[in-house]
Structures are given as structure tokens and as C-alpha cells.
Amino acid sequence: MKNCGEMRMSYRFSKYGLASVTPSPVNRMMASFATDFRDGVDINLGVGYVNEKTIPDALLLQAMNEVAAHPEDYRQAFNYGGPHGSPNLIRALRRFYVKHHIGGVDSDCMSRQEIVIGPSGATSILDALAELFEPGIVITADPMYYIYCNQLERKGFRVVTVPEEADGLHAERVEERLEELGDAVKELAFLYVVTVNNPSGVILSNARKRALVALAEKWSDMLGRNIPIFFDQAYEWLIHDPAVEPPESALLNNARGLACEIGTLSKVLAPALRIGFIMGAPGALMSAIAQKTSDVGFSAPLLNQEMAAYMLEHHIEGQLRRVNEGYRVKAGAVGDAIDETLGTWLEKRRGGKGGFYYYLTLRDIRTDTQSPFFRFLSRNTGNADIDGTASKLRPRVVYLPGEFCVHPAGNAAKEGKRQLRLSYGFEEIDVIVRALEYMREAAAYAQSV
Numbered sequence: 001m002k003n004c005g006e007m008r009m010s011y012r013f014s015k016y017g018l019a020s021v022t023p024s025p026v027n028r029m030m031a032s033f034a035t036d037f038r039d040g041v042d043i044n045l046g047v048g049y050v051n052e053k054t055i056p057d058a059l060l061l062q063a064m065n066e067v068a069a070h071p072e073d074y075r076q077a078f079n080y081g082g083p084h085g086s087p088n089l090i091r092a093l094r095r096f097y098v099k100h101h102i103g104g105v106d107s108d109c110m111s112r113q114e115i116v117i118g119p120s121g122a123t124s125i126l127d128a129l130a131e132l133f134e135p136g137i138v139i140t141a142d143p144m145y146y147i148y149c150n151q152l153e154r155k156g157f158r159v160v161t162v163p164e165e166a167d168g169l170h171a172e173r174v175e176e177r178l179e180e181l182g183d184a185v186k187e188l189a190f191l192y193v194v195t196v197n198n199p200s201g202v203i204l205s206n207a208r209k210r211a212l213v214a215l216a217e218k219w220s221d222m223l224g225r226n227i228p229i230f231f232d233q234a235y236e237w238l239i240h241d242p243a244v245e246p247p248e249s250a251l252l253n254n255a256r257g258l259a260c261e262i263g264t265l266s267k268v269l270a271p272a273l274r275i276g277f278i279m280g281a282p283g284a285l286m287s288a289i290a291q292k293t294s295d296v297g298f299s300a301p302l303l304n305q306e307m308a309a310y311m312l313e314h315h316i317e318g319q320l321r322r323v324n325e326g327y328r329v330k331a332g333a334v335g336d337a338i339d340e341t342l343g344t345w346l347e348k349r350r351g352g353k354g355g356f357y358y359y360l361t362l363r364d365i366r367t368d369t370q371s372p373f374f375r376f377l378s379r380n381t382g383n384a385d386i387d388g389t390a391s392k393l394r395p396r397v398v399y400l401p402g403e404f405c406v407h408p409a410g411n412a413a414k415e416g417k418r419q420l421r422l423s424y425g426f427e428e429i430d431v432i433v434r435a436l437e438y439m440r441e442a443a444a445y446a447q448s449v
Contacts, residue, residue, distance in 0.1 A: 019154035025404045026147050037398070043435040046398035048198070048357075049426040051330075054323045055270045059315050063307040074306040083294035085117025085277070086305035092312040093277065100317075102237075103249025103261075113251060114282040116289050117299040122234055122264040122276030123147075128292040129190070129230065130155045132285075136189035139177065141169045142412045143200045143359065143405040143419075145232070148192070157189065161407040168204030169193055171211035178219065190228045191216055195247065196235035199405045199421035200359040201351020203239060204231075206248040213250050216258045228285065231261045235355030237268050237320060240328035244353055257281030265308055267355075268316075268323055273304045327356050327425070334358065334424040334432050341436040345443045347418070356425030361402075365443050367420045368403040372449050376442035386445070397435045397442075 402419025
């Protein structure tokens with residue numbers, strides 16, 4: 001009898017399954033962080049966790065108790081939910097947007113929108129889009145949101161990137177790229193834009209947003225079918241620089257119903273709630289997303305949704321203020337430390353106005369996983385004076401190499417080898433400053449070998 005470990009028969013995988021056998025870069029990074037990261041020793045500037053101090057533990061406990069104590073208001077909170085999401089949460093989101101004029105949305109605009117809550121955060125909404133659309137071309141910015149773009153390509157889509165500028169993705173540059181595609185433009189599936197870009201932190205201006213919606217309308221007419229544009233607002237409620245123009249919702253200028261906005265409560269409440277949602281005009285697309293949600297077991301756990309509804313109704317103003325004040329202070333301190341510590345090697349610094357990322361371009365220093373810079377910070381140089389010993393490895397610094405953030409076939413691929421995304425979200429300021437000092441040592445080492 002053969003040992004189970006000796007089985008070598010293959011599976012009848014789909015193309016997506018075959019492409020998923022090899023873990024993506026972010027999969028490997030998250031797995032490494034979860035298994036061998038040493039709290040209090042290693043430093044996380046790479047994995048995009050929110051700061052633990054921003055999670056309102058006591059208020060969430062209060063919310064759970066309130067939900068459990070009032071079944072007349074929060075019906076069947078420990079049972080299954082539905083494909084669209086909790087009516088309480090949907091109503092709370094509507095009231096929140098209108099009361100606080102989020103994106104300039106008023107009651108009239110909100111009345112024209114449908115809301116669907118995803119089964120597991122905003123990522124599950126993005127996954128639904130990859131399932132619902134016939135694989136084709138997706139236009140997005142470069143640097144790109146590497147997690148989703150990697151998934152799209154494993155699903156059979158062709159991701160085409162357009163370099164972003166200081167105020168985000170320009171419709172003129174997108175149109176030039178579409179024209180360069182020639183007959184292949186017939187395969188255009190949709191446009192995908194992260195409004196506070198991950199990884200670069202660049203904020204899409206309102207003028208650029210309006211122009212992109214107009215572009216989607218123009219190319220829908222040219223191709224004779226709807227070309228939707230999805231605005232991923234994962235970090236839009238975390239624009240903490242008061243000098244930034246308040247963002248305007250794309251839904252205000254959406255006469256054709258081609259624009260949809262994808263939001264999340266992960267960054268402002270707690271990632272573990274897994275609350276992501278999509279807003280857009282009622283119709284075939286929103287119906288299909290609700291059906292996809294139903295197919296995978298309905299929207300997020302109903303208890304989580306009801307807790308989120310309670311938080312939106314009772315505590316969101318103070319929570320948003322605390323979170324943004326905290327990240328604003330950190331962004332300023334870390335930005336100054338970057339300039340002071342890495343100034344000799346720093347070519348460009350982006351971000352720091354919203355969300356919790358800086359995107360750095362170094363001068364003459366590679367940052368990819370094969371570079372001396374990366375090996376120094378991962379303590380994998382082979383030099384015990386740098387790495388430490390097997391029993392006492394020196395502190396490691398986790399960052400996201402730019403090679404994962406730019407498209408390998410795009411114009412930024414070469415520059416990406418000298419870039420990195422640095423998160424100032426998870427760690428405290430003093431720890432981040434210490435990590436930057438290690439980065440300075442890594443840069444000096446890289447130039448010496």
C-alpha cells in the first residue's frame with residue numbers, strides 16, 4: 001500500500017487554479033508575517049495592517065452587547081444574513097453619507113443608489129467583479145494595487161497600466177493608452193481606480209475623477225456597450241491632510257450609471273468586521289453582485305454588520321476624528337524622519353496625505369527581493385555581523401518592494417526596482433524611526449558590495 005505522501009497524480013485545475021498553485025508575492029509576505037514575525041523584535045513596514053490603537057475595542061464590545069440585547073431592533077443577528085446585506089447597515093450607511101455630506105452626496109443622490117454589502121470586506125466585491133466580467137482588458141494606474149491586479153491576471157484578464165501623475169490618473173493619458181491598443185481595445189472590460197492609491201498614496205483629484213467618468217461614457221458609446229469604472233475608496237475616509245481638496249463622489253456626475261464606488265469600514269473601524277460595500281445605480285450589475293454574494297454564503301456575518309450599523313449610528317464621528325488625527329501626526333513625523341534618515345539616497349517621496357503609506361524611490365539603490373538592500377533588512381546576507389546567528393537573528397524590517405507594485409510590462413517596471421512602499425500604520429513612530437535607521441545602514445551596505 002502506497003503512503004499518502006507518495007501520491008503524484010495531477011488535478012483537473014482551471015487556468016485560475018493552475019495559476020494559483022504558486023503563491024502570489026503578497027500571499028508569501030502575509031504568510032511569512034503570520035508565522036515567523038517576532039513581535040517586539042522585527043518591524044512591520046510592509047504588511048498593511050491598521051494601527052491597533054485605532055481599533056475601538058471597548059466601543060465594539062458595547063456594540064455587540066447592544067445588538068445582542070435588542071433583538072427587536074437587530075433581528076436574528078446570530079443567524080444567516082441576506083445577499084444584499086443587513087437592512088440596518090444599509091440604512092446606517094445611507095444616513096451617514098447624507099448627514100456628513102460624504103463626497104458631497106445628498107439625499108437625492110443617495111436615493112438613486114443601490115448598496116450591496118460584500119461577504120468578506122471590499123476584497124470580496126473586487127473578487128465578484130473578476131467573476132462577473134468576461135476576461136478582457138482592465139485599465140488601472142501604475143503603480144497598481146498589486147493584490148487585485150495579480151488576481152485579475154490569474155483570472156485571465158489583461159491588466160494595462162497607465163502611469164499616474166501628482167493628482168492621480170489622467171483621462172488624457174488613459175485615452176492615449178486605449179488608442180494604442182488598436183483592435184484589442186474591443187476587449188476592454190472595465191476601468192479600476194484606487195482614489196487614494198495603494199501603494200503610492202497619491203490622491204485622485206476631483207477634476208481627474210470627473211474626467212475619468214466622462215471617458216468611460218465616451219468609450220462606452222464608441223464600443224457600443226457599457227464600460228464601467230470602479231472607484232476603490234479603501235483609504236478615502238483617511239485623507240488626513242487638511243490642505244487636500246475634499247473628495248467629491250463620482251456618483252454626483254453619473255448620469256449613465258457607469259461609475260460605482262467601493263467602500264470599506266476596515267480602515268476606520270476594524271478589519272476583522274469584514275465590512276465592504278459597493279454603491280451604484282440599480283440594474284444588472286448590482287443584481288449580479290448580489291447574486292454572487294448569495295452564491296458564496298451571503299454578505300458578511302450578520303452580527304458584524306449589525307455592530308457596524310450601531311457604530312455608524314452612535315460613534316463614527318469621534319472614531320473618524322481620532323483615527324485621522326493619529327495618522328496625521330504619524331505621517332508628519334515619519335515623513336520628516338524619511339527625509340532626514342534616507343535623504344542621501346532618496347530620489348522621490350509620495351504619499352503621507354491620506355491612508356498610511358509612503359512610496360519611496362531610491363537613487364541608485366535596488367530594493368527588489370534579490371538586492372543587497374533587501375537581503376540586509378531580511379538578515380539574509382550570509383554575514384553573521386549583519387544577520388546575527390540562527391539562534392539570535394538580528395531585527396528584520398519588512399517592506400513591500402516596488403517590483404511587486406508596478407506592472408512588469410509597464411513603463412515603470414525599471415524604476416520599480418528602486419522603489420518601496422512603507423507603511424506608517426501598524427508600528428509606532430519610534431519603531432518606524434528605528435527601522436529607517438536600519439534602512440540607512442542597508443543603503444550604505446548596498447553601495448559597498
